[in-house]
Amino acid sequence: MSVLQMAQDRPAARAPVSGSGMDRVVERKRLPRAAVIGGGVIALALAALLFWWLAPRAGTQSIAAERLTIATVQRGTFDDYIPLRTRVTPLLTVYIDAIEGGRVEQVLVEDGTMLAKGQPIAILSNAELQLSTLARQTEVEQQINNMRSQELSLAQTRVANQRSVLEAQLALEKAQRQFDREAPLARKGFVAGRQFADTEDQLRYERQRLAVVRQGRSTDEQLQRGQLAQQRASTASLQTGLELARANLDALNLRAPVAGQLSGFSIQVGQSMQRGERIGQIDSPGRNKLQAGVDEFFLGRVEVGQTARIEAGGRDHRARVTKIFPQVQNGQFQIELQFVGAEPAGLQRGQTVQARLTLSDPAPAVLIPNGGFYNDTGGAWVFVAAPDGRSAVKRQVRLGRRSADSIEVLDGLSPGERVIISPYTGFADKDALDLTQGKDV
Structure with missing residues (x-):
């Protein structure tokens, strides 16, 4: 069978089926434009309300x-009180300074020693001060001798003036007696008029001379009294200066001004000390005070005399405010307290103690x-x-x-x-x- 015949024997292919006859246009339903706009506005309002509700408000x-x-x-x-952290300090502290500078020759005590008043603690030497003191002493003694010579001279002048007054008085008495003898004789003509006139002139002269001598003596006495007072004051001043010079020389021997415990004392033999240099301090033995800083908020409420309760050694002790220092530093002012009655045993300088300061009653x-x-x-x-x-x-x-x-x-x-x-x-x-x-x- 040929190919051609086979092709002829096949049935004819069907034409494609078209759906044009079945399709139809479907119209879409849309919301009205006003409804869309209204919905958008509502949505925005809800969003703004939600944001306002959730967002942090101003303030x-x-x-x-x-x-x-x-x-x-x-x-x-x-309970009107404030807690205090107090620091134990000596009740009385006396500082020891070098009145005069010098070289340390001897150290007689050690730091921490209990001293009696006037006890020597060190000896200094100052050759220049010693020489100047000796020269000052010589000068003062020389001036004192000069003033004593002047006092002697003034005394001699006073004696001479007194002698002159006595001589003038004697001459006046003689002239008066001569005048008294010749006056009745002159009236009777037994004494020549010229002689009686000379006697009368002599009497007048002696009276005037006695008045002048007395006036001169009074003036000299006034001047002498002023000079003597001035000289005595100068002598006293010179004596005081000499005593000060001797005291400065004696100050090279350092002594304890009060009784107590020596602290801060660390000088060495051979060390040179300057005038006014701090050598150490003496603290009152067995007597202490408390220092504390108080917040400036209580500056107007803390008063002298207020009491504080202190716990130390397992017992309660009382103290009272004795001093207030109103200067504020770093937000605090300082106060001092002293124990009322016996102090706690075993307190050491620099130790901290807790206290409660009562400001008023509960x-x-x-x-x-x-x-x-x-x-x-x-x-x-x-x-x-x-x-x-x-x-x-x-x-x-x-x-x-x-x-x-x-x-x-x-x-x-x-x-x-x-x-x-x-x-x-x-x-x-x-x-x-x-x-x-x-x-x-």
């Missing part, structure tokens, strides 16, 4: 509640625990937590006295309210807080 900050310390306002008794009050918030607000406001503990708001308050444990509330808080007492670092400028629970922030 508000979210913070984990675990980071804060919240305390309850309570009614109780306010009194009932509304209280909150003391905390770091006070340094951030100064006691003018606090954050008050809501009852559910999820938020806190700033509130103006008025706080009063403050102790180490609690603060007195005068106005703005009621018992039972809860207050954030931890430091407000990082959110002190906020008006409200969202307190998140757990680890959410």
Whole structure:
């Protein structure tokens, strides 16, 4: 069978079926344009509302509640005291300085020795001072001798003036007797008029001479008294200067000015000391005082005479404030306290002792625990937590006295309210807080 015949015997292929007769256009349903716009506006409004609800508000900050310390306002008794960390110091300290410089020749005691008043502790030498003192002594003695010579001369002058007065008085008495004899004879003509006139002139002269001599003696006595007073004052001044020079020379022998324990004494033989150089100090034996720094907040409340309780040696002791130094340094001022009665046994210089200084008597009050918030607000406001503990708001308050444990509330808080007492670092400028629970922030 041929190929051609086989091709003819096959049935004819069917023509492809077209679906054009079955397809139809389906129209899509669309929302109205107004509905689409309205839906978009609603969606945007919901998104904005959600953002406003979740976003932090102005003046508000979210913070984990675990980071804060919240305390309850309570009614109780306010113990008005402040704790003090005091330092033991000698009640009386006398410093020893070198009045005159010199070389250390001998050291007679050691540091820590108990000294009696006036006990020698060291000997210095100063050749220049010794020579100058000797020269000053010679000069003073020479001036004193000169003044004594002047005093002798003034005494001799006084004697001479007295002799002159006596001689003038004697001459006047002779002239008066001669005048008294010749006067009646001259009236009767038995004495020549010229002779009687000479006698009368002689009497007048003797009277005037006695007046002049007396006046001169008075003037000399006044001048002599002034010179003697001046010379005696000069002599006393020179004597004082000589005593000072001798005292400076004697100051080379260093002595204890008071009785007590020597400390800070470390000079060596051969060492050169300058004038005014600190050599050591003497502390009063067995008598101590306490020094403490107090926060400047209490500057107006600490007064002289207030008492403090001190625990030392297993017993309570009392002390009182004796001095207040109002100069503030590093936020503190210094006070001094002295023991009332017997001191604790075994106190050592430089030892620290805990004390409680009572400022006033205990009194009932509304209280909150003391905390770091006070340094951030100064006691003018606090954050008050809501009852559910999820938020806190700033509130103006008025706080009063403050102790180490609690603060007195005068106005703005009621018992039972809860207050954030931890430091407000990082959110002190906020008006409200969202307190998140757990680890959410």
